[in-house]
Amino acid sequence: MTDAAVVTKVDSRGTACPGPITDLAMAYRRSKVGDTIEIWATDPGFKPDVQAWAAKTGNPIISLEEGPEKITAVIRVVRR
Amino acid sequence: MSRILILGGGSAGTILANQLGGRRDSVTLLTASMEHLFQPALLYIALTGANANVVRDERRLVLRSVKLVQERVTKVDLNQKLVEGSSGERYTYDRLVLATGVRTDPEQIPGLPAVYREFGNYHSGIALAQRLWSALRNFDGGTIALGQSTPICVCPPSPVEGILLLDRLLRRRGLRHRTRLVLFTPYPRAYPAQGINSVIEPLLKERGIEVMTFFDLDRIDTETKVIHSIEGDEITYDLPIIIPPFFGPDINFEPSEVADPSGFLLTDRETLRVKGFDSVYAIGDASSLPTSKAGVGAHLEAKVVARALRGDRAIFNGRTNCPMDLGDGRGTFVIGSYRTPVVPYRPSRLNLLMKHAMARMYWASLRGTLEPIFDLYFWLTTPERLSRRRVSKGA
Known part of the structure; x- marks a missing residue:
């Protein structure tokens, strides 16, 4: 029997140093293949960071939206 | 009461x-x-x-x-x-x-307890720090890989400080030309906050230090001397310096x-x-x-x-003020808050003197006798003030 896939929501809004990429990396460490990570951030630098992270790790970004109050990235974990 | x-x-x-x-x-x-x-x-x-x-x-x-x-x-x-x-x-x-x-908890990373038994580290007490110094004294060239176990790191500047101080040590001992220095990090850049990374990255490049980004430590094979990342990358080492998982x-x-x-x-x-x-x-x-x-x-x-x-209204604003020794007689500070991202802070000798002065004041600072000095310092160096100064200078 395998564990059910989970959706992890991470609120990284207003994160100061070292920044929201820390929260994403930590959520990735705890994840398993099939999981989804949804992360909220306000740091404008998060958008290019999450894109670079997805390209490097090979985990696709399902959606990346920049709203007036937050950036929301949804990532599917397909490899690790 | x-x-x-x-x-x-x-x-x-x-x-x-x-x-x-x-x-x-x-x-x-x-x-x-x-x-x-x-x-x-x-x-x-x-x-x-x-x-x-x-x-x-x-x-x-x-x-x-x-x-x-x-x-x-x-x-x-x-x-x-x-x-x-x-x-x-x-x-x-x-x-x-x-x-x-x-x-x-080193047990969380396969191979890490064995690494610490042989090489020590600089985040877990005096005995292990002395063990690392001893390993470095016996080092005669090869690859030194330094990085953190997980994205959570106590004293975030310490990986960069560590690799820059290593560079200085090896140059002084005439070993730098036959040593490959690798800083691995789970982040997209050497220092996660872009503001100070823009100051750090040119220094690392200038000193020939390799940076492996998006390297999330998975395990260490002490037989083959290879560090593996979750992302599938590897580093072969002669001396590993691994910051523990916290x-x-x-x-x-x-x-x-x-x-x-x-x-x-x-x-x-x-x-x-x-x-x-x-x-x-x-x-x-x-x-x-x-x-x-x-x-x-x-x-x-x-x-x-x-x-x-005491019953007063008090709010924490997320202020950071981490001093960083750049290994060349200069220092910088990682200054930011919840509201203001980390600002680029120009390296200087004065900054390094301030880092060492703050260390000397540590014991007195615990008693609270130096609070007026700290209050003035923090007021003069608010990230908002530094950001405005930077903008007005056209930096």
């Missing part, structure tokens, strides 16, 4: 106890050890062979009006307002402050939901109250606050909670 119980005799707990001591409230500080270590000194013990006196007796650091008890806390029941220690003693409180710091305190909390999956206490980022409990606060490394785990944060958070416990 209100009974205030503080758990943890590190920087945060000691500063808070001294700020509250002598007032009408009863203040009790529980500490697992009476040996108070100045943790930033481990960097210099491990990478320069420094032999400074870096431990003091907690009894000499805390005001007499504070009741200081040596006790290892095993259980905290927030619903019952009850704390239990390994001695079997029970403590009750009206208001509680958790300043219990972090613990390291976790929240090894305490049984009731309810357990007050801690995140790594054991850090879920804490309101401004009031510093533990979520769901108005009379409980978390300060220093034990909290899940979205800011650096560093001594300056512990200091500023202790001041905020001291004001809150």
Whole structure:
């Protein structure tokens, strides 16, 4: 029997140093293949960071939206 | 009279106890050890062979009006307002402050305990720092790989400081030309906050230090001497310097939901109250606050909670002020807040002098006697002020 896939929501809004990429990396460490990570951030630098992270790790970004109050990235974990 | 119980005799707990001591409230500080270590000194013990006196007796650091008890806390029941220690003693409180710091757990990374037995590290006490210095003294060239086990790192500048001090050491010993220095990091860049990374990255490049980004440590094979990442990358090493994985305190909390999956206490980022409990606060490394785990944060958070416990309105703004030794006689600071991202801060000799001066002032700063100086410094260097100055100079 395998564990059910989970959706992890991470609120990284207003994160100061070292920044929201820390929260994403930590959520990735705890994840398993099939999981989804949804992360909220306000740091404008998060958008290019999450894109670079997805390209490097090979985990696709399902959606990346920049709203007036937050950036929301949804990532599917397909490899690790 | 209100009974205030503080758990943890590190920087945060000691500063808070001294700020509250002598007032009408009863203040009790529980500490697992009476040996108070100045943790930033481990960097210099491990990478320069420094032999400074870096431990003091907690009894000499805390005001007499504070009741200081040596006790290892095993259980905290927030619903019952009850704390239990390994001695079997029970403590009750009206208001509680958790300043219990972090613990390291090398067992979480396959191969890491064996690495520490042979090479030590510079984040886990004096003995392991001295072991690393000893390994470096015997090093005769090859690859040194330095990086963190997980994205959570106590003292975030310490990986960069470590690799820059190594570079200096190896140049002085005439070994740099036959040593490959690799800094690996789970982040997209050498330093996660872009503001200060723009200062750091050119220095690393200039000194021939390789940076492997998005390298999330998975395991270390000590037979083949290879470090593997979750992302599938590898580094073959001759000498590994690995920053340990950090976790929240090894305490049984009731309810357990007050801690995140790594054991850090879920804490309101401004009031510093533990979520769901108005009379409980978390300060220093034990909290899940979205800011650096560093001594300056512990200091500023202790001041905020001291004001809150006196009945004043107090808000923590996420201020960081981490000094960084750049290994070339200069230093910089990592300065930011919740509202203002980390600003690029020009390296200078004065900054390094200030880092060393702050280290010398550490013991006095615990007593609170230097607060006017710190208050002035923090006011002059608010990230907002530095940002405005940078914009007005057209930087």
